[in-house]
Structure formats: structure tokens, C-alpha cells
Amino acid sequence: xxGREGKTKILLYGDARDKGPGTKRDRFYNPAMGLDRDLCxxxxxxxxKQGCKKFLDGxxxxxxxxxxxxxxxxxxxxxxxxxxxxxxxxxxKNAALNNVSVNAINEDLRxxxxxxxxxxxxxxxxxxxxxxxxxxxxxxxxxxxxxTATDKATLCGVYERACIRRYGAVPMRxxxxxxxxxxxxxxxxxRTAATLDIGAYPVFSYSHDHYxxxxxxxxxxxxxxxxxxxNIGWICRDNGWKVRKFGEERGKKWAGPLWIGKLNDSSVIKxxxxxxxxxxxxxxxxxxxxxxxxxMYYESSRICSWLKIPQPKLSRVIEKLAEKGFSASRTHFSExxxxxxxxMKEIERAFExx
Ligand SMILES: C[S@@+](CC[C@H](N)C(=O)[O-])C[C@H]1O[C@@H](n2cnc3c(N)ncnc32)[C@H](O)[C@@H]1O
Numbered sequence: 001x002x003g004r005e006g007k008t009k010i011l012l013y014g015d016a017r018d019k020g021p022g023t024k025r026d027r028f029y030n031p032a033m034g035l036d037r038d039l040c041x042x043x044x045x046x047x048x049k050q051g052c053k054k055f056l057d058g059x060x061x062x063x064x065x066x067x068x069x070x071x072x073x074x075x076x077x078x079x080x081x082x083x084x085x086x087x088x089x090x091x092x093k094n095a096a097l098n099n100v101s102v103n104a105i106n107e108d109l110r111x112x113x114x115x116x117x118x119x120x121x122x123x124x125x126x127x128x129x130x131x132x133x134x135x136x137x138x139x140x141x142x143x144x145x146x147x148t149a150t151d152k153a154t155l156c157g158v159y160e161r162a163c164i165r166r167y168g169a170v171p172m173r174x175x176x177x178x179x180x181x182x183x184x185x186x187x188x189x190x191r192t193a194a195t196l197d198i199g200a201y202p203v204f205s206y207s208h209d210h211y212x213x214x215x216x217x218x219x220x221x222x223x224x225x226x227x228x229x230x231n232i233g234w235i236c237r238d239n240g241w242k243v244r245k246f247g248e249e250r251g252k253k254w255a256g257p258l259w260i261g262k263l264n265d266s267s268v269i270k271x272x273x274x275x276x277x278x279x280x281x282x283x284x285x286x287x288x289x290x291x292x293x294x295x296m297y298y299e300s301s302r303i304c305s306w307l308k309i310p311q312p313k314l315s316r317v318i319e320k321l322a323e324k325g326f327s328a329s330r331t332h333f334s335e336x337x338x339x340x341x342x343x344m345k346e347i348e349r350a351f352e353x354x
Contacts (some may be wrong), residue, residue, distance in 0.1 A: 002097070005276075006036050006041060008068045009097050011090060024125055026086040028061040033123075036148065036213055037065050038281045042085040042272040043204055043215055044073045046117065047144050049271070052118035053077055057107045058135065059124050063091030063102070066121075072098040079102065081105040081112060109133045118143040126151045127186075129166045132192040136200065141220035145200070147189060150211045153180030157255075172255035176296045178207045178333045180235060183295065185212050186259035190228050199224025203265040206274070206288060207333055215268075231261030240344035241296040262293040287332045297337040303351055312336060322351040 001012040013027045022030035044055060044201075055073075057066030057080045066080035069278065080095075080102050088106040092229040093100045105112070109122075113134050120135045120143075122128045128147040135145045147256045149155060154162045156178060157171035164170060167188040172180045193200035206213055215347045219228075233245045234256035243251050243260050266289065273285040304311040316332065318338055321328035326342040 003031075005031075005064060006038060006068055006072055008064070008071045009094075010062060010064050011065075011089075011094055011097065026084055027090045028087065029064060030119075032209060033211075035208065035280045035284070036211070037068055037276075038049070038276075038278045039204075039206075039213070039272065039284070040065060040121070040146065041072045042275050042281065043144075043146070043268070044069045044076060046268055046271045047119050048073060048075045049051050050142070050144075052143055054117045055079065055119045055121070056081065056112075056115075056138065057115040057121050057123075058112075058131065058138075059122060060091050060104075061087050061102070062092050063087075065123060066102055067091075067094050067098055070099050070102050072195070077211055079103040079105060079115075079117070081109055082106055083108050085125070100330050105293040113137045115200070116140050116262040119146070120144075121146045121250055123148040124150075127154070128167050129188065132189055136196050136198055136218065138195045139198075139218045141218060144203075144215055145189075145193075145218055146213070146215045147185070148211055148213050149185050150208055152178075152181060152207075152212060155184050155212065157181070169257055172235075174237070174303050175299050176235075176237060179296050179331075180255045180258065182207050182212050182214070182263065183235070183258035184256070186214055186216075186263065187257050189214060189216060190259060192230060193218065194225035194229050197225050199226075201228060201261075201265075202259065202263050203268045205263045206284065210283065214271070217265075226326060230251060232257050232260055233260040234258070235260065235295060240347070243295055260295055264288060264291075264293060266293070284332060287330055290329050291327045291331050292327055292339040292341070294341060297331040297333050297339050298347060299334060299337045301336050303347065304333050307348060307351055309351060312351070316354055317350060320354060321347070324350065 059081040060080040070078040157173035201215040234254035328340040
């Protein structure tokens with residue numbers, strides 16, 4: 001059977017689910033990641049505009065991601081790697097089906113380290129941690145590396161020990177856990193890049209459904225690595241959010257080490273939004289474009305249950321905080337949540353006045 005994603009045709013084998021992670025198998029294809037690949041195509045158009053030419057889809061499966069880049073992004077030279085020989089065969093079939101030229105490779109990603117690319121994409125089963133070092137070794141300066149993590153429960157603190165083992169960081173359950181999880185992932189990637197004297201900066205990162213996704217700009221040099229790790233620190237929930245730098249004193253309840261800097265570059269989101277055709281991509285990019293670039297978000301329902309008051313409309317909360325001279329916005333992390341530079345006392349006051 002032949003399916004379609006974006007402007008690209010794709011051979012379909014067996015069952016595929018519209019939600020959640022897929023099941024490991026030959027010729028793996030998960031339609032639930034369609035939005036993620038729509039955004040990937042948009043990001044790769046941005047990367048081409050920044051001078052990127054050579055793109056690697058490092059863990060290709062059916063090759064849908066790389067083939068979409070080859071088919072939908074002008075000026076991209078695409079290489080697709082896949083360790084599984086059955087899936088490797090399907091990559092070649094999918095390339096022929098779309099009449100695009102891609103270089104299909106059938107290797108362990110970690111054996112490709114001597115090759116150089118302007119963009120490396122790591123979309124694994126579960127955690128990208130085992131591939132991060134190889135990916136950064138392969139990216140040229142001023143290039144980009146992109147990672148998916150579907151082990152969201154681990155990063156969000158459901159499996160604390162696994163988070164410590166994979167990412168060397170302590171997660172936090174409860175309010176804010178999605179942003180903490182994304183920041184742990186980014187922090188881990190930045191620290192891994194820094195071990196190679198590389199500065200890595202997140203330029204587009206988000207949480208959606210069962211996964212996190214991060215795109216980082218790569219800059220070579222120990223100085224760049226030092227600058228990037230300046231943004232590694234700790235976050236704690238203690239009557240509002242508290243943020244500390246890596247070397248600063250703190251008590252015991254802190255999540256991290258994690259990224260405490262900006263998660264997105266607004267010019268990247270703007271470029272992608274203006275180019276987006278699918279409604280689902282536009283919707284996410286619109287919210288992300290309005291979102292304040294500060295850690296962390298507050299959940300309206302939790303505040304109301306704490307204050308024992310009915311939950312007001314989120315737009316009214318944001319208006320009320322703005323009236324008082326604070327910055328406030330929605331966040332893509334949750335429909336129920338908002339970001340603000342107001343402290344907890346001011347937030348509670350705003351709720352009580354509504
Ligand atoms: C989640 S799937 C990739 C999905 C694909 N990027 C997409 O958008 O549909 C992960 C793939 O990585 C492959 N893989 C696992 N370990 C690998 C390795 N060390 N080197 C190359 N490929 C590997 C698996 O066979 C599997 O097909």
C-alpha cells in the first residue's frame with residue numbers, strides 16, 4: 001500500500017498507529033510522527049538558507065524523513081543511514097517511488113563518525129543519548145544537529161534512576177515536568193557537545209504527544225563550548241520557580257543539571273511559521289512564537305485547586321498579569337498553562353482578583 005505525508009509518497013507495511021510511539025520492527029513507520037516530520041522539513045529549509053547542503057538522516061527506518069527532505073527541501077543533498085538491511089532496502093524503494101536521488105547507507109551510525117555533514121538527524125527508538133557523541137562528531141561548524149527523545153516518561157521523572165543513568169540528571173515529577181524534561185534533554189546534549197569542544201545552542205525545541213524534539217546550532221571551539229555550558233544549571237519548585245547556575249549553592253530539591261537558557265530562536269520559528277502549509281504545524285508554531293522565552297510554566301488548574309477557586313479562562317489570567325505590568329503568555333507545553341515573569345505572590349493575587 002502507498003501512503004502520503006506532506007508532498008511525499010511512502011510504502012506502508014502492516015499496521016501503523018496515529019498516536020503514541022510505534023512498535024520496533026523492520027520497515028518501522030509511525031504516522032503519529034507526521035507533524036514532527038512536517039516541522040523537520042520546515043527546519044531543513046531554514047538550514048539550507050543558513051548555508052547547509054549535506055543532510056544526514058542517521059536512523060532512517062523507511063527513510064521517510066530523509067526522503068521528505070530530499071523531495072520537499074530545495075537544495076538539500078540527502079544521505080540516509082539505516083542498520084537494518086530490510087529497512088535499508090525499503091529506503092531505496094521509497095526514494096525510487098518519489099523519483100528522488102538519495103545516498104542510502106547500511107551501517108551502524110556510530111561507524112560513520114569520519115563523515116561530515118551540515119545537518120545530522122537522530123530519531124531513535126527511545127533515548128538519543130547513545131548516538132549524541134557520534135552525531136556531534138559528524139556535524140560541521142555552523143551546522144545543525146536534531147534529536148528526538150521518546151523516553152518522555154523517563155525525562156519527566158517517572159523513572160528517575162533511568163534519567164540519572166542516561167542523562168546524568170535528576171528529573172522532577174508534577175507541575176512543570178514537561179519543561180524540566182525538555183531542559184534535561186537539551187542540557188545533556190549541550191554538555192555532550194562541549195566534551196568535543198563544541199558549543200551547541202537549541203534553536204527550536206518542543207514537547208508534543210509522546211516525544212521531545214530539539215534542533216541545535218553547532219559552533220566549533222572550546223570557547224564556544226564554555227559559553228554554551230554557562231547556560232547549564234538547576235531548577236527548583238519552591239513557592240514559584242527558582243533557577244541557579246551550575247556552580248551556585250543550592251539545597252537538595254533541585255532538578256538538573258539542565259539547560260536554563262532560551263529553548264528557541266524566535267527568528268527560526270518565524271521563518272518556519274511563514275513557510276508552513278499544514279494547519280497542525282502552523283498551530284504549534286503560532287503558540288511557540290508567542291511563548292515567553294523564560295523558564296518555567298505554571299498550571300492554572302493547580303493554582304486554582306491550591307487557592308480553592310474556580311478556574312478562570314487562561315486569556316483572562318494573561319490579561320490580568322499584563323495589566324499589572326508583567327509579561328505573560330500561553331505555552332505550547334500545556335493548554336492549561338502560562339508563563340510569566342511575575343512572582344508567585346503576584347500570580348496568586350491575579351487569580352484571586354478574577
Ligand atoms: C525510530 S526508528 C527511525 C524512524 C525514522 N527516522 C522515521 O522518521 O520514520 C529508529 C531506526 O533506527 C535504526 N537503528 C537502530 N540502531 C541503529 C544504529 N546503531 N545505526 C543505524 N540505525 C540504527 C532502527 O533499525 C530503526 O529503523
